[in-house]
Each structure stands twice: as C-alpha cells, then as structure tokens.
Amino acid sequence: MQTPRRDVLVHVGENLRRLRQAAGLSQTALAEASGISRRTIINLEAGEANVSLSGLDRLAEALGAGFVDLVAAPAASTHDIGAVAWRxxxxxxxxxxxxxxxxxxxxxxxxxxxxxxxxxxxxxxxxxxxxxxxxxxxxxxxxxxxxxxxxxxxxxxxxxxxxxxxxxxxxxxxxxxxxxxxx
CATH class of the missing domain: 2.60.120.10 (Jelly Rolls)
Structure with missing residues (x-):
C-alpha cells in the first residue's frame, strides 16, 4: 500500500483492538498467529501504521474474522461498505x-x-x-x-x-x- 490518507483503513485500529480483545489474544499472541510483527500491530491499533491488504487478510484469519470485519465501519452493511482500502x-x-x-x-x-x-x-x-x-x-x-x-x-x-x-x-x-x- 502507498502512503495512507485519513480515509484509508480508518476503522482498522479500532476493529483490530476490539476483535483481538474479544478473541482473548495479546498483541504478542496475535503477532505469532498472523506473522505480522507485534510493532506493526501496536501501530495499527494506534492508527499510526500502514499494512498490505494481504497483511490484513492474515490478521483477520488469525482472529477468526473476515477482512471486512477489520476495514469496515462497525455499523456498515456488508452489502454497502464503501471503504477506501488503498490509494x-x-x-x-x-x-x-x-x-x-x-x-x-x-x-x-x-x-x-x-x-x-x-x-x-x-x-x-x-x-x-x-x-x-x-x-x-x-x-x-x-x-x-x-x-x-x-x-x-x-x-x-x-x-x-x-x-x-x-x-x-x-x-x-x-x-x-x-x-x-x-x-
């Protein structure tokens, strides 16, 4: 992915933290399960990092969630997401x-x-x-x-x-x- 802009992956940090906590995983355990570094996970949750689309897929799989669960607004319908995920x-x-x-x-x-x-x-x-x-x-x-x-x-x-x-x-x-x- 390129340099992030405010509307790109805006919900990832909040969703990642919520899903990780619901799964009862520490950031270290999620890093081990997904192959994504703990530092990247910390920065993603803080809204300060960028990650590839395949990286998001690996995080979602490790959480037992879907890609959409990570990128969409919490109240978004899966039929009308409208999330900018790459620029x-x-x-x-x-x-x-x-x-x-x-x-x-x-x-x-x-x-x-x-x-x-x-x-x-x-x-x-x-x-x-x-x-x-x-x-x-x-x-x-x-x-x-x-x-x-x-x-x-x-x-x-x-x-x-x-x-x-x-x-x-x-x-x-x-x-x-x-x-x-x-x-």
Missing part, C-alpha cells in the same frame, strides 16, 4: 471495497481505478482464493506468475490469486475495473 500516488488511483457476500469464506466486490503509469503489486493469497476482474474503462494488464494478460474495456479474467500478481494501467488515461475476491 496510489496518482489522485485517481484507489481501491474501494464496495461490498461482501458469504462464499466458502467470503466474497468481496471492489471498484478500482489506476491513474496513468500506476500499478498495484499484490502478495499471493492463500491456496483456494480466486479473483474475477472486469475492465470498465481503459486497458488493464494483469501480471501473474502464470503469465500476463491484457484486458481492454469489457474484457475479463478469472484466476487463482494464490500467486504473485500486479495490476498495471496499460493506458494513457485512467483505467477502471471491478474486482471480486472469492475465498
């Missing part, structure tokens, strides 16, 4: 978690925009996770371990996200796409 360096670049629905574990619906020259590098998700992407404007290149794919407006791809991958704006304007994460 790039270009003002047009952001990822907004729109909603979530149950699957084996969870399904997440995202609206993404990447400004010219922008990219987002992702860490592999756990085995069994997948992504479904549809481009609504511009041209998106998805660089994956199993080979890159370039999608024009209207194009789509479904693939395992249990691999290193990146979203790259392959267009001179803003590229917009919808992303579903299925776990």
């Amino acid at each position: 790039g360096s270009a003002p047009e670049s952001e990822a907004v978690l729109l909603g979530s629905a149950p699957a084996r574990s969870e399904v997440q619906l995202w609206s993404w925009a990447l400004g010219p020259g922008e990219r987002y590098d992702a860490e592999p998700d756990p085995a069994g996770w997948h992504e479904m992407v549809v481009v609504t404007g511009g041209r998106l290149r998805i660089e994956r371990d199993d080979g890159p794919v370039t999608l024009e407006t209207g194009g789509h791809a479904t693939y395992s996200s249990a691999q290193t991958y990146a979203y790259v704006n392959a267009h001179d304007g803003v590229t917009r796409f919808i992303r579903n994460v299925v776990s």
Whole structure:
C-alpha cells in the first residue's frame, strides 16, 4: 500500500483492538498467529501504521474474522461498505471495497481505478482464493506468475490469486475495473 490518507483503513485500529480483545489474544499472541510483527500491530491499533491488504487478510484469519470485519465501519452493511482500502500516488488511483457476500469464506466486490503509469503489486493469497476482474474503462494488464494478460474495456479474467500478481494501467488515461475476491 502507498502512503495512507485519513480515509484509508480508518476503522482498522479500532476493529483490530476490539476483535483481538474479544478473541482473548495479546498483541504478542496475535503477532505469532498472523506473522505480522507485534510493532506493526501496536501501530495499527494506534492508527499510526500502514499494512498490505494481504497483511490484513492474515490478521483477520488469525482472529477468526473476515477482512471486512477489520476495514469496515462497525455499523456498515456488508452489502454497502464503501471503504477506501488503498490509494496510489496518482489522485485517481484507489481501491474501494464496495461490498461482501458469504462464499466458502467470503466474497468481496471492489471498484478500482489506476491513474496513468500506476500499478498495484499484490502478495499471493492463500491456496483456494480466486479473483474475477472486469475492465470498465481503459486497458488493464494483469501480471501473474502464470503469465500476463491484457484486458481492454469489457474484457475479463478469472484466476487463482494464490500467486504473485500486479495490476498495471496499460493506458494513457485512467483505467477502471471491478474486482471480486472469492475465498
């Protein structure tokens, strides 16, 4: 993730502390269970740290919670979350978690925009996770371990996200796409 702004992951600290305490875990125990450093957990709870989206997934799993439980406002409906969870360096670049629905574990619906020259590098998700992407404007290149794919407006791809991958704006304007994460 890039430099945080006030609206990015605004509820993580409060939610993380609440969920950790409800699970009866110390910060040290959560660090051991998630693979996220204790220092990062302390700073996240204080609202002073940034963490990758996959780091949030690992924290949620260690807490027996969902990703949405960490990032959404406590009173938010899972069908209308509207949480900005990532911003790039270009003002047009952001990822907004729109909603979530149950699957084996969870399904997440995202609206993404990447400004010219922008990219987002992702860490592999756990085995069994997948992504479904549809481009609504511009041209998106998805660089994956199993080979890159370039999608024009209207194009789509479904693939395992249990691999290193990146979203790259392959267009001179803003590229917009919808992303579903299925776990």
